[in-house]
Amino acid sequence: MAEKDKDNIIFIGNKPFMNYVTGVVMQFTTKNAKEVIVKARGKFISRAVDVAEISNKRFLEGQVEVKDIAIDSEEFKNKEGKQVRVSTIEITLTKKK
Amino acid sequence: MAEKDKDNIIFIGNKPFMNYVTGVVMQFTTKNAKEVIVKARGKFISRAVDVAEISNKRFLEGQVEVKDIAIDSEEFKNKEGKQVRVSTIEITLTKKK
Numbered sequence: 001m002a003e004k005d006k007d008n009i010i011f012i013g014n015k016p017f018m019n020y021v022t023g024v025v026m027q028f029t030t031k032n033a034k035e036v037i038v039k040a041r042g043k044f045i046s047r048a049v050d051v052a053e054i055s056n057k058r059f060l061e062g063q064v065e066v067k068d069i070a071i072d073s074e075e076f077k078n079k080e081g082k083q084v085r086v087s088t089i090e091i092t093l094t095k096k097k
Numbered sequence: 098m099a100e101k102d103k104d105n106i107i108f109i110g111n112k113p114f115m116n117y118v119t120g121v122v123m124q125f126t127t128k129n130a131k132e133v134i135v136k137a138r139g140k141f142i143s144r145a146v147d148v149a150e151i152s153n154k155r156f157l158e159g160q161v162e163v164k165d166i167a168i169d170s171e172e173f174k175n176k177e178g179k180q181v182r183v184s185t186i187e188i189t190l191t192k193k194k
Binding site: 049050053054066089 | 139140141142143146147149150151154163166167168169170182184186188
């Protein structure tokens with residue numbers, strides 16, 4: 001993905017929920033993005049699905065659809081040097097033609 | 098889906114995590130299922146992704162893959178009669194050919 005497209009990636013964390021929904025909606029409306037990717041790790045995965053669903057069904061109804069959903073795992077060492085695994089999700093939303 | 102195939106659906110809740118992983122693995126191994134569907138709602142969605150990832154990557158490595166992931170919303174009235182929305186996920190795992 002080209003550098004200039006990075007705005008299209010919304011990474012879900014613990015900011016207020018509507019910040020993320022607004023982020024997705026703005027990308028499609030004012031920024032005219034063709035595609036937005038909602039990403040999350042661990043416990044934020046449920047939230048990413050909520051953000052995608054509410055953006056699609058409440059704010060962009062009929063305009064946007066889920067193009068692809070990918071799940072994966074990342075392994076890393078935590079502060080105590082222990083190897084830990086965390087699940088990830090990437091939900092790709094795309095403008096309907 | 099036929100009645101006899103319902104064993105293939107693993108619905109994720111708050112039982113001990115490994116119960117669900119064992120459920121998925123058993124379906125593919127002792128029950129010889131071709132496909133297993135991991136379903137969850139709301140906050141259990143993150144857990145469903147963990148169950149799918151750990152089953153696939155730790156216990157059934159190279160034997161099973163993610164065939165499809167679908168997200169959706171369900172609306173219902175809660176105890177107070179208020180209309181609420183909850184996100185859902187269905188992760189379909191399938192035996193590699």
